[in-house]
Amino acid sequence: xxxxxxxxxxxxxxxxxxxxxxxxxxxxxxxxxxxxxxxxxxxxxxxxxxxxxxxxxxxxxxxxxxxxxxxxxxxxxxxxxxxxxxxxxxxxxxxxxxxxxxxxxxxxxxxxxxxxxxxxxxxxxxxxxxxxxxxxxxxxxxxxxxxxxxxxxxxxxxxxxxxxxxxxxxxxxxxxxxxxxxxxxxxxxxxxxxxxxxxxxxxxxxxxxxxxxxxxxxxxxxxxxxxxxxxxxxxxxxxxxxxxxxxxxxxxxxxxxxxxxxxxxxxxxxxxxxxxxxxxxxxxxxxxxxxxxxxxxxxxxxxxxxxxxxxxxxxxxxxxxxxxxxxxxxxxxxxxxxxxxxxxxxxxxxxx
Numbered sequence: 001x002x003x004x005x006x007x008x009x010x011x012x013x014x015x016x017x018x019x020x021x022x023x024x025x026x027x028x029x030x031x032x033x034x035x036x037x038x039x040x041x042x043x044x045x046x047x048x049x050x051x052x053x054x055x056x057x058x059x060x061x062x063x064x065x066x067x068x069x070x071x072x073x074x075x076x077x078x079x080x081x082x083x084x085x086x087x088x089x090x091x092x093x094x095x096x097x098x099x100x101x102x103x104x105x106x107x108x109x110x111x112x113x114x115x116x117x118x119x120x121x122x123x124x125x126x127x128x129x130x131x132x133x134x135x136x137x138x139x140x141x142x143x144x145x146x147x148x149x150x151x152x153x154x155x156x157x158x159x160x161x162x163x164x165x166x167x168x169x170x171x172x173x174x175x176x177x178x179x180x181x182x183x184x185x186x187x188x189x190x191x192x193x194x195x196x197x198x199x200x201x202x203x204x205x206x207x208x209x210x211x212x213x214x215x216x217x218x219x220x221x222x223x224x225x226x227x228x229x230x231x232x233x234x235x236x237x238x239x240x241x242x243x244x245x246x247x248x249x250x251x252x253x254x255x256x257x258x259x260x261x262x263x264x265x266x267x268x269x270x271x272x273x274x275x276x277x278x279x280x281x282x283x284x285x286x287x288x289x290x291x292x293x294x295x296x297x298x299x300x301x302x303x304x305x306x307x308x309x310x311x312x313x314x315x316x317x318x319x320x321x322x323x324x325x326x327x328x329x330x331x332x333x334x335x336x337x338x339x340x341x342x343x344x345x346x347x348x349x350x351x352x
Contacts, residue, residue: 001176003183003213007155009132010111012049014155014184014214018272019231020049021238021265027054027091027250028243035244036093036101040108042258043242047265050111052134052239053101055121058089077192077253091250095124102128119148126152132182134239135171137161137190137218143174150178157237158183159218160207161190172211184237185211187230188218193254196221201230208234220254224264231268238268295321296345302335305351313345321345 007014014020023043029035040051062070064085072079072087081087098114105112115134116122122145125133132155139145140163149156156175160168168185175183187204189195201217208215216237217230227238241255256264282290300312308330315324321344322330334351343349 001179001181003211004181005214007182007184007214009050009113009155012111014236016214016234016236017275019235019238019268020216021047021268022050022052022240023048023242023261024052024239025054025093026241026255027093028241028247028252028255029093030247030249031090033097033100035247036097037104038244039242039258040105040110042244042262043110044262044265045108045110047262047269048110050113051105053093053098053112053114054091054117054136055093055095055098055114055125056088056117057092057095057121058085060118060120061088078250087250095121098124098128102130116145116149118142118145122149122152130154132157135159137163137188140167140171143170146171146174147178150175150180153178153180153182155182155184156180157186157216157239159186159188159190161188161218168207183211184214184216186216186218186237186239189220192220192251193222194220196226199226201226201233204230205234222254222256224256224260224267227264228267228271232271240264291318291320293317293319294324295319296324296327296330297321298339298341298343298345301341302339304335304337306335308333308335308350322347 005016012020025036025039062084066083070084072081072084078087081090102112111131113130113132114125115136116125117136117139133149134157135146135149137159158171185207187201187207189198191198204215204217214236216235218239219227219230227240231238241251242261243249243252243255243257245257245259294315294317296313297316298312299314302312313330315327330345330350336349336351339349
């Protein structure tokens, strides 16, 4: 089974030569559904293709346990929450919000889909007719979740941030086993924020070749340059976290605000226009300047019977004289009449 090279999500298609831009809200709502709506309102829905949510609740992604295994081990921005449950409780997007958000996005004419983290969230989203599903990097080993998600036959976006090649091969094999040909794999570095030196974007291109599927980039850097670069080298999908300016949330420290997101999206879309098509014709607007090309002109007064030479005949701008390719053919010939400096070179000036 081959994966599709044209995948429909909502009313749009994801293809190889354009970048589908996804604004990941994650926990940047800060516990308020109104913040999600404000983010949606602030985004340019003519440039941003979709909104993505994270569909989990603390009780469905972990357990409220104070044993060592459930303590946030690494010293980072999230350490202040102490335990996984506390972090996820603060960051969760409650299931009862989903219907309202989906309805709001429909009103705003923007596509919305979500990451699924367990079967519970999958069932919630299926009832809302979610058009696509993201499998986040940490869920790469949840083969049962991947299998059940693949059974929906809806597009699956798979991040590889916490996957080695063996993990990725198993996940893709699982999707294929359910005859789901709608797969997009995102190159991802699961560190927050990500160092540019750790991105290895060449891997995105290798994934495309190795799995013969659409590929993209899940960006956790704090700027927009890498995202723009990823799109320019072939990302069919770009996912990046977005937040409200000056609103501190669980994920805002590695997200970009809506203004920067719109700027990024505009640059990417303009770059796509500049790609254009393969053509060797002079463009319509360029033809207005075609007189700027060089041609052959008399650059010193010439008398009748005088020989055309390197001193009196040159290729200069503008382009109204003979083509410069005839220069060597004319050099050494005699002038048929007196010619003033600045005259266009033409065949009628040459003695036969």
